[in-house]
Amino acid sequence: MGAGKTTIGKQLARRLGRQFIDSDHEIVARTGVPIPTIFEIEGEAGFRRREAGTIAELTGVKGVVMATGGGVVLDPENRRRLHDTGWVVYLNVPPVMLYERTRHDRNRPLLQVADPLAQLERLHAERDPLYRQTAHFVVEGSHLVASGIVNLLLREFSQMDRP
Numbered sequence: 001m002g003a004g005k006t007t008i009g010k011q012l013a014r015r016l017g018r019q020f021i022d023s024d025h026e027i028v029a030r031t032g033v034p035i036p037t038i039f040e041i042e043g044e045a046g047f048r049r050r051e052a053g054t055i056a057e058l059t060g061v062k063g064v065v066m067a068t069g070g071g072v073v074l075d076p077e078n079r080r081r082l083h084d085t086g087w088v089v090y091l092n093v094p095p096v097m098l099y100e101r102t103r104h105d106r107n108r109p110l111l112q113v114a115d116p117l118a119q120l121e122r123l124h125a126e127r128d129p130l131y132r133q134t135a136h137f138v139v140e141g142s143h144l145v146a147s148g149i150v151n152l153l154l155r156e157f158s159q160m161d162r163p
Contacts, residue, residue, distance in 0.1 A: 005067035011150045013065035024069045059085040073130035090135035095120040
């Protein structure tokens, strides 16, 4: 949620000559409505069901760079699929920086609360161990620009067996 997954994913895909897929954008394309509308009509549980189905399908696509929604790691099956079918990178960004990046964004339903920073801190505390469990590589992204992260990922990727 504001860590830069889409920005970095697009740049990485371009540099690798691969297709880029954003699972949230895929959900929007399939439903024809924005994510806040899905949350409003179906609640978070409904959105998570749609997300799990999308992840199940997209993890079967080979040779792509995929960005996921921030809560994808809440589902153990999503974590397993992602970890077992690709090279997962966790962009760890401190909640205060995420707040600065997202505070004016009305398309993030989980942040439409009285204290978005406290919400980000809670979400980070809940999700951080799950991201670390799922990831093959962790980027501490608070002081790096997108191009620097992409270069770091390219170096790491070139030194491993490719998914």
